[in-house]
Amino acid sequence: MAENTKLVEEITSRDVDFAQWYTDIVRKAELADYSSVRGCMIVRPYGYAVWENIQNELDRRFKETGHENVYMPLLIPESLLDKEKEHVEGFAPEVAWVTHGGSEKLAERLCIRPTSETVFCDHYKNIIHSYRDLPKLYNQWCSVMRWEKTTRPFLRTAEFLWQEGHTMHATAQEAEEETLQMLNIYADFAREYLAIPVIKGKKTDKEKFAGALATYTMEAMMHDGKALQSATSHYFGDGFAKAFGVEFTDRDNLLKTPHETSWGMSTRIIGAIIMVHGDDNGLILPPMIAPVQLMIVPIMMHKEGVFEKAQELLKRASSICRAKADFSDKTPGWKFSECEMKGIPLRLEIGPKDIEQDRCVLVRRDTREKYFVALSDLETEIPKILALIQQSMYDAAKESLDCRIYDASSEDELKELAASKPGFYRALWCGSEDCENALKESAGITSRCLPFEGHLPKGKCVCCQKDADKTVYWGKAY
Amino acid sequence: MAENTKLVEEITSRDVDFAQWYTDIVRKAELADYSSVRGCMIVRPYGYAVWENIQNELDRRFKETGHENVYMPLLIPESLLDKEKEHVEGFAPEVAWVTHGGSEKLAERLCIRPTSETVFCDHYKNIIHSYRDLPKLYNQWCSVMRWEKTTRPFLRTAEFLWQEGHTMHATAQEAEEETLQMLNIYADFAREYLAIPVIKGKKTDKEKFAGALATYTMEAMMHDGKALQSATSHYFGDGFAKAFGVEFTDRDNLLKTPHETSWGMSTRIIGAIIMVHGDDNGLILPPMIAPVQLMIVPIMMHKEGVFEKAQELLKRASSICRAKADFSDKTPGWKFSECEMKGIPLRLEIGPKDIEQDRCVLVRRDTREKYFVALSDLETEIPKILALIQQSMYDAAKESLDCRIYDASSEDELKELAASKPGFYRALWCGSEDCENALKESAGITSRCLPFEGHLPKGKCVCCQKDADKTVYWGKAY
Numbered sequence: 001m002a003e004n005t006k007l008v009e010e011i012t013s014r015d016v017d018f019a020q021w022y023t024d025i026v027r028k029a030e031l032a033d034y035s036s037v038r039g040c041m042i043v044r045p046y047g048y049a050v051w052e053n054i055q056n057e058l059d060r061r062f063k064e065t066g067h068e069n070v071y072m073p074l075l076i077p078e079s080l081l082d083k084e085k086e087h088v089e090g091f092a093p094e095v096a097w098v099t100h101g102g103s104e105k106l107a108e109r110l111c112i113r114p115t116s117e118t119v120f121c122d123h124y125k126n127i128i129h130s131y132r133d134l135p136k137l138y139n140q141w142c143s144v145m146r147w148e149k150t151t152r153p154f155l156r157t158a159e160f161l162w163q164e165g166h167t168m169h170a171t172a173q174e175a176e177e178e179t180l181q182m183l184n185i186y187a188d189f190a191r192e193y194l195a196i197p198v199i200k201g202k203k204t205d206k207e208k209f210a211g212a213l214a215t216y217t218m219e220a221m222m223h224d225g226k227a228l229q230s231a232t233s234h235y236f237g238d239g240f241a242k243a244f245g246v247e248f249t250d251r252d253n254l255l256k257t258p259h260e261t262s263w264g265m266s267t268r269i270i271g272a273i274i275m276v277h278g279d280d281n282g283l284i285l286p287p288m289i290a291p292v293q294l295m296i297v298p299i300m301m302h303k304e305g306v307f308e309k310a311q312e313l314l315k316r317a318s319s320i321c322r323a324k325a326d327f328s329d330k331t332p333g334w335k336f337s338e339c340e341m342k343g344i345p346l347r348l349e350i351g352p353k354d355i356e357q358d359r360c361v362l363v364r365r366d367t368r369e370k371y372f373v374a375l376s377d378l379e380t381e382i383p384k385i386l387a388l389i390q391q392s393m394y395d396a397a398k399e400s401l402d403c404r405i406y407d408a409s410s411e412d413e414l415k416e417l418a419a420s421k422p423g424f425y426r427a428l429w430c431g432s433e434d435c436e437n438a439l440k441e442s443a444g445i446t447s448r449c450l451p452f453e454g455h456l457p458k459g460k461c462v463c464c465q466k467d468a469d470k471t472v473y474w475g476k477a478y
Numbered sequence: 479m480a481e482n483t484k485l486v487e488e489i490t491s492r493d494v495d496f497a498q499w500y501t502d503i504v505r506k507a508e509l510a511d512y513s514s515v516r517g518c519m520i521v522r523p524y525g526y527a528v529w530e531n532i533q534n535e536l537d538r539r540f541k542e543t544g545h546e547n548v549y550m551p552l553l554i555p556e557s558l559l560d561k562e563k564e565h566v567e568g569f570a571p572e573v574a575w576v577t578h579g580g581s582e583k584l585a586e587r588l589c590i591r592p593t594s595e596t597v598f599c600d601h602y603k604n605i606i607h608s609y610r611d612l613p614k615l616y617n618q619w620c621s622v623m624r625w626e627k628t629t630r631p632f633l634r635t636a637e638f639l640w641q642e643g644h645t646m647h648a649t650a651q652e653a654e655e656e657t658l659q660m661l662n663i664y665a666d667f668a669r670e671y672l673a674i675p676v677i678k679g680k681k682t683d684k685e686k687f688a689g690a691l692a693t694y695t696m697e698a699m700m701h702d703g704k705a706l707q708s709a710t711s712h713y714f715g716d717g718f719a720k721a722f723g724v725e726f727t728d729r730d731n732l733l734k735t736p737h738e739t740s741w742g743m744s745t746r747i748i749g750a751i752i753m754v755h756g757d758d759n760g761l762i763l764p765p766m767i768a769p770v771q772l773m774i775v776p777i778m779m780h781k782e783g784v785f786e787k788a789q790e791l792l793k794r795a796s797s798i799c800r801a802k803a804d805f806s807d808k809t810p811g812w813k814f815s816e817c818e819m820k821g822i823p824l825r826l827e828i829g830p831k832d833i834e835q836d837r838c839v840l841v842r843r844d845t846r847e848k849y850f851v852a853l854s855d856l857e858t859e860i861p862k863i864l865a866l867i868q869q870s871m872y873d874a875a876k877e878s879l880d881c882r883i884y885d886a887s888s889e890d891e892l893k894e895l896a897a898s899k900p901g902f903y904r905a906l907w908c909g910s911e912d913c914e915n916a917l918k919e920s921a922g923i924t925s926r927c928l929p930f931e932g933h934l935p936k937g938k939c940v941c942c943q944k945d946a947d948k949t950v951y952w953g954k955a956y
Contacts, residue, residue: 036551037588073637077514077515096579099578112590119520142621145553
């Protein structure tokens with residue numbers, strides 16, 4: 001059975017070299033490939049199908065909450081980017097500049113959008129005049145570009161796909177509610193669809209988005225104990241609106257400035273799916289997001305009736321889930337390995353013996369458990385097992401997250417944890433950026449968020465020992 | 479009723495100034511807006527919802543025929559664009575060049591994709607090795623950029639949204655079949671969803687895509703008698719594959735070069751929908767593609783029971799079509815005008831008198847016909863009338879196309895037609911590019927296509943009077 005194990009042999013073990021394991025999965029599961037442009041990836045059909053499933057469900061949730069999709073220009077004139085001071089300082093160093101159209105030099109350079117607050121505000125200025133025009137709840141699906149130095153597929157690429165919501169509201173309160181609503185939509189989606197538990201919280205001023213008053217985040221825990229910021233939602237107050245001259249006449253006939261939010265989730269989340277769920281045999285996809293939920297593998301296909309039975313089962317399975325059958329001339333062992341590498345949640349094996357006994361074998365990808373199932377029960381058993389996989393993948397990820405949260409009460413303890421126990425370190429913080437910088441210097445960790453839940457009792461700052469009432473999750477992050 | 483007609487007054491009449499009428503509709507129906515970047519438009523929620531409906535149905539048809547979606551990098555290195563000579567000559571003059579990343583000057587400039595043959599081929603080189611890897615049937619939904627001098631929303635913009643399919647096949651025959659299959663998918667979609675009849679045919683060498691062996695096109699006829707190239711499908715032979723070194727080992731163990739196609743439809747098609755169906759009251763959308771198929775307008779909403787009945791009808795209508803109700807405080811007349819401007823196929827009016835008689839009024843957007851319908855019949859009548867609208871919009875467009883096709887047998891006749899009767903001019907052609915150039919010079923027309931159907935009997939070239947057996951549709955075009 002050399003063939004059977006060949007695919008598997010080619011993956012580096014998670015515990016030997018996590019970074020290499022990650023890259024191996026991206027390539028071997030055919031999620032993405034490198035391109036001729038530094039830092040830009042090719043999202044291959046299997047990876048893109050995962051992204052489409054993410055898009056469909058998120059888009060449904062956005063529309064259900066009243067959001068509309070639009071498409072804004074890819075290019076932003078330098079003068080527009082310059083309008084909000086903090087924003088341009090944050091993004092100008094990492095944008096790609098267009099300087100020529102055909103053979104002509106442009107009068108003003110244009111950058112490829114790194115994010116679109118500026119163009120949305122520029123448009124909102126033209127279409128918002130009255131309280132009747134509010135709220136404006138727009139979203140767009142597009143690619144953005146940030147000229148990163150070191151890149152890794154999905155996790156950090158010069159170009160990536162995402163959605164960016166940009167909304168305008170009559171009051172600060174409404175905008176703040178929107179900001180939190182969208183964070184909750186992301187977190188619910190991560191839990192229910194991606195089987196990924198997250199810590200929700202607020203970013204410190206040091207870590208917040210360039211130009212935002214508040215940035216909310218959800219942080220997920222990867223298998224190697226590093227955090228991954230998986231989605232963010234920003235509250236801008238009226239800063240951008242003022243910079244761009246967006247105003248409206250309110251019900252009381254006074255001219256006011258609207259309040260703004262923005263929020264986004266990107267293809268980065270596919271990196272999280274890989275690093276939360278994958279194992280040494282490859283990717284493991286939660287059923288809710290898997291392009292193929294069930295793969296049928298016929299055994300001894302040359303024997304009479306096997307091919308026909310597999311086709312019949314494919315037809316039945318297709319009416320209850322996203323099913324495929326592998327009728328290629330590869331060996332069953334090879335096909336099993338491919339199913340595992342691609343993280344297909346459930347595999348159905350059917351051979352002459354099974355047919356004789358009117359049953360088949362179902363094999364779970366996550367636990368490798370086998371079930372012998374009567375063919376007459378397929379319609380009830382497949383959905384039941386898929387739901388079971390989804391739930392137990394979440395439970396396993398939750399357990400893995402929980403057992404990687406450590407409390408620390410001194411800087412030394414934090415440093416020791418950071419050096420020996422990868423994970424989240426919960427500790428009190430006084431609120432000073434100096435302490436944040438000091439901990440980055442001494443322990444190599446950053447503040448991930450001020451969590452909404454799970455606060456420590458008041459005490460002393462883990463760094464400066466002054467009075468502190470802010471609980472922070474610290475950690476190393478992607 | 480000043481309010482009632484205000485919206486309508488603001489549109490220029492089609493027959494007074496077609497170009498201004500078009501722009502008025504784009505703005506007043508809130509399909510698109512101008513942006514701060516020259517030639518780049520903002521696709522507004524209503525326009526984007528039309529595009530989403532187009533995407534959903536085309537994407538379904540692509541997948542049904544075995545195509546998979548991918549995402550390729552936005553940027554193309556100059557050296558990659560240079561690999562296919564005709565291609566780079568066609569596109570280099572109209573691309574946007576990125577020369578700097580952040581503050582660093584790039585070693586090689588990168589262009590924003592004007593089309594992605596080059597990046598697909600570069601990827602195919604890496605993933606195609608054996609006949610087992612063929613065919614590769616990839617598509618991507620993205621934006622592209624062409625640095626156009628004069629632009630108009632949807633019709634010609636520096637940046638536009640589209641899908642581009644790029645496929646590789648083991649044999650020339652298979653690739654040619656794919657090219658025609660995709661053209662037929664576009665034409666069927668245009669007929670069945672957009673209610674737009676098209677002329678299918680082949681482009682002359684002069685008009686074909688840069689680098690293609692053959693370009694197939696579908697040409698639609700706008701209300702002003704100008705043609706609009708609405709989708710194209712290209713057959714490349716093995717030219718690109720050779721230039722990029724794509725090779726595979728065939729079943730016979732010989733090393734061969736695969737054959738390639740590409741095909742695309744863009745947001746330009748929204749321009750066609752406007753110009754084929756719209757009238758002096760605004761847009762008219764075919765029901766199959768309309769974001770809102772039925773708008774409920776309550777009459778005398780302050781009267782008891784009207785609001786509740788309208789809500790009840792909305793609930794019922796929503797289960798059979800894409801329905802909305804306008805409960806705003808605008809007058810019914812204003813709401814009617816808005817429905818007309820936005821081209822909503824069917825309007826439902828419900829007031830106290832109607833409620834008394836257990837009926838409502840349905841008004842078609844296309845013909846303005848009114849139907850008094852018993853409320854108990856809504857579930858059967860609404861789908862029936864929507865289907866009727868779809869069909870009669872197609873019939874009207876077909877008639878409008880047919881009566882704009884003129885035959886010409888001499889250059890003088892062609893010139894006279896071009897000056898007096900906007901439309902397609904069917905005439906014989908010898909096949910020489912000199913004749914094409916001469917007709918462009920003398921009559922201001924270009925060859926639209928060599929049609930698949932409706933050939934003229936052999937005779938003399940309309941231009942040079944030499945023997946000719948090629949039928950060409952000539953015309954002015956967008």
